[in-house]
Amino acid sequence: MxxxxxxxxxxxxxxxxxxxxDSHSLLVGGNAVGKSTVCEALDLVLGMxxxxxxxxxxxxxxxxxxxxxxxxxxxxxxxxxxxxxxxxxxxxxxxxxxxxxxxxxxxxxxxxxxxxxxxxxxxxxxxxxxxxxxxxxxxxxxxxxxxxxxxxxxxxxxxxxxxxxxxxxxxxxxxxDDKRYCGFLYLRPNRTGNRALSFGRGSLIDTIVRLESDQAGSLWTNALDTLGDIDLADTTTGFTEIRDQLLSRVRKFLAVPDERDAIGVRPSDLTREHLREVLRMFIATQPGTYPVPFNRLSTGALNVLVFALLTYIADLRGPGSVIFAMEEPEIALPPHTQRRLVDFVTTTMGQTIVTSHSPYVIERFDPNKIVVLTRADGLLTSSTIDLGNDVKPRKYREQRRQFAEAVLARAVLVVEGGTEVATYLAVADALDADPDTDYQHPDVAGLCLFDAGGDSRVPLYGPIFTAMGKTVFGTHDTPNAPLTPQQAACAQSFAIHLVIDHAGIEDLLVSEVSPDVLRRFLTNVRTRSDYPQQCGVLAEPAADDAAVDLARRVLKAKKGAESYCPLLIAECGRDELPATPVKFLMDIHTVLSTASAEADQAAEPARDESDMGESTMDRSPEAGDSAT
Structure with a gap:
């Protein structure tokens, strides 16, 4: 089901x-778009x-x-x-x-x-x-x-x-009883890690107790019978003396049986509800060896224990019989554990519905399993990612991590290569560091830079990210051949499409950065261990043309992940930054700032799930993880 x-x-x-x-779905979207609302809505209908x-x-x-x-x-x-x-x-x-x-x-x-x-x-x-x-x-x-x-x-x-x-x-x-056939399990590790491991109603352990009871008889009845035989007054000298003294005094005022066990010292009230409150799992984790109550463990350890309980529940219910909803499994977990957890639930659960802000989680889902949520004026819509025919499966696998980050972003800037990514981020850092410049850094604005892998491929990603509800920008060099009609049509998806009037970003930089800055740059990088020695060094004194030519050759020799372009940008003062990247980023800032202002004006005055979670969870002592 x-x-x-x-x-x-x-x-x-x-x-x-x-x-x-779908059979397995990852819900993504901005904060407060409605991901938690969808999970809570499912819990209202299916939660036991x-x-x-x-x-x-x-x-x-x-x-x-x-x-x-x-x-x-x-x-x-x-x-x-x-x-x-x-x-x-x-x-x-x-x-x-x-x-x-x-x-x-x-x-x-x-x-x-x-x-x-x-x-x-x-x-x-x-x-x-x-x-x-x-x-x-x-x-x-x-x-x-x-x-x-x-x-x-x-x-x-x-x-x-x-x-x-x-x-x-x-x-x-x-x-x-009807809901048992659905097998719905809802886990919120970011809010209820402790709750999930308690014996409270609806917790994961309560689910396990109930499933085991279906096979072996009531575990609560067995526990009450076992605890009913424990009387510390029979086994501990101090409690025995207290019992005998109390009996001798109570009999002076109250009729009680003659037996010594008329007064006893027991571990609890011996009701099911009281046992749910007082029972605890004790666990020892390395490098320690002494078992402690589970609620004394770290958040990460708690979430790993939750993962372990999920494997138990899946085995008890049988393969493929659970509808499993999980919010943000990445909380306090390292990347390898995030991947393992997602791989487990998608291979053992009948259906998995996950929300996440982690690229390590997102990259485990195929594009057609990623459900992008958008909400405007109270209307919630969903769509899957359609890569079309332009992005082949192999290319997607190569860019999987990038896609994951773009899915999480508010806006996407598509560039043609790693050098451009590094350059625009360096210029953005410089603009953000200037107190006199009104500019919002991409990390704050929610702008993701995406490496398309070539100038002719930049336009192809415009429709893909636009369909996800992103504001998309694109830039690339002047291509060797004009854009095809298909590429030109795709480029219409860009809010701003910048084609620089140069054959490469290095040509643009050396043409817009002054020779004095280029000289400082060449002087500082020539002593680096990774300096491209085949380019030679700048002779002193050197003419402007010589500085420009050498800087171009050095920048082209150090591209991609090892790009020297950020080092050149670091040599620039605010007034020395290259004009074209500065204007492009400032124009993007204007577009995103305007969109944010319009969204704020249209925002609803009521609270939504971004500030609803804790109060909703805490309004009842039974507010735990719903499961069957």
């Missing part, structure tokens, strides 16, 4: 929106423990906090509802039998419901069966509280057999 489509209405920062998911929180939802779970009839927008329902519909596909035979009356035909080609079929049709000739389920939440004015529940989205009960004022109207309830 897999989640194919999530439709959200009136939930947090999303007024409405639809997200399509989510509905046990009180309240199920609160004021700020409604879009722009509009939950009362008086606060509803014109034309809206009298009582605005949070509505999240999830379409589940690839149903098992067991699920199709159990939910037979709630299924609808699904068209994979249209990503939508197909026309209905006769009630007695067991199998479809074309398409497949799907199970639509929905969460509905609202404010109950009579109770002065919030209410919410999950329902089968199909079929509608016969009119007159239900109270129209009832939550969910004519829909049948999608109960806890």
């Amino acid at each position: 897999k989640v194919r489509r999530v439709s959200i209405q009136n939930f947090r920062g999303v007024a409405s929106g639809t997200v399509l998911l 423990e989510r509905l046990h929180r009180r309240p199920v939802i609160d004021e700020y779970d409604f879009h722009q906090a509009r939950y009362r009839a008086g606060a509803a927008a014109e034309g809206a329902e009298p009582f605005p509802e949070v509505r999240v519909e999830v379409v589940l596909t690839e149903l098992s035979q067991e699920a199709r039998r159990r939910f037979r009356s709630n299924l609808r035909p699904w068209s994979a080609a249209n990503d939508d419901f197909a026309p209905p079929v006769a009630d007695d049709v067991a199998e479809l000739v074309d398409g497949e069966w799907c199970l639509p389920v929905v969460f509905i939440g609202r404010f109950n004015e009579a109770e002065d509280d919030f209410e919410g529940n999950t329902f089968f989205a199909h079929p509608q009960r016969v009119e007159g057999t239900y109270d129209e004022r009832e939550l969910g109207g004519g829909l049948a309830v999608f109960r806890r």
Whole structure:
């Protein structure tokens, strides 16, 4: 069973929106775009423990906090509802039998419901069966509280057999036992690392206890029976003396049995709920050898333990039987562990839905598995990355890390090579360091520099990054041959397209940097161990033409990752920087600054998931990881 489509209405920062998911999907987008909202929405519908929180939802779970009839927008329902519909596909035979009356035909080609079929049709000739389920939440004015529940989205009960004022109207309830067939597991390591390893309801360990209990009988009953036999007053001399003294004194005022065990010293209240609170896993990690409570471990160690528990749950449920949602698995984990974790969940879980800001995570997903989320005026949309025919799979594999960083960026500057990347970053550093220049560094502006691998390839990436919702800029040398019509059409995707009037960036620099700066540069680099000796050194005194010619040859000899261009830029004062790169970067700054100002003016006043996470998680002691 897999989640194919999530439709959200009136939930947090999303007024409405639809997200399509694959068997394994990576959700990416800017901060507060809605990644966590999608995961939380799935938890509302499929989470085993989510509905046990009180309240199920609160004021700020409604879009722009509009939950009362008086606060509803014109034309809206009298009582605005949070509505999240999830379409589940690839149903098992067991699920199709159990939910037979709630299924609808699904068209994979249209990503939508197909026309209905006769009630007695067991199998479809074309398409497949799907199970639509929905969460509905609202404010109950009579109770002065919030209410919410999950329902089968199909079929509608016969009119007159239900109270129209009832939550969910004519829909049948999608109960806890029904959710077991979904196998939904939601992990938030950035917020609930400690919680995941506790015995609290909905935690990962609670999931394991429940799954093991299904096979071996109730572990809680066995634990209570074992602890019930422990009485420290029978085994510890000091407690024995205390018990006997208490018995002799209590009997003067209260009738108690004659047996000595009328008073006992036991480890807890011996209830399931109390055991959930007091039980702890003790773990020893190298280089230490002494076991300590898990909550005393480092954040990274906790997240690795969470990873270990996931392997356990996957084995208990069986291969491919878990719908697993995970937020930011990279928290406090080194790159190799991030990669291992992602590889594990995508090979053992039935479906994996991940959010991340780590290039080490993103590079593990193929482009068609990366779901780019965008949100404007409360409308959430999703799209996958289409490389088209211009970027071959081998080229993508070579540029995988670059693509991962571009996916995370707000804007992308496509350049033709590594030398250009280094040069523009050096100029940006110089502009950022000048207190008199109004300029925002690419790292602050969210601008990623992308090496296209050649001047003719620069335009090809414009449509790709534009389709991701990025603002895209492009620059390259004057090509040896004019751009083809296809390349010219692709270049139209650039917000700014700069073609420099030179055959290379080195020619541009030596033409726009003064000979005096070039002399300083050549003097300082000639003693470096990696200086290209075949170029010779600058004779003293040297004419301007000699300095320009030698600087050009040195720069061309040291290109790419070993480029000397940043060293030349470092010799420039603010007024000595090359004019063309400076103007280009300042023009990019203007475009991005204008876009930011417009976005701020259109921003919604209500809180969204960027500042909702902790309060939502902490509003109930049951706010843990939902799992089945």
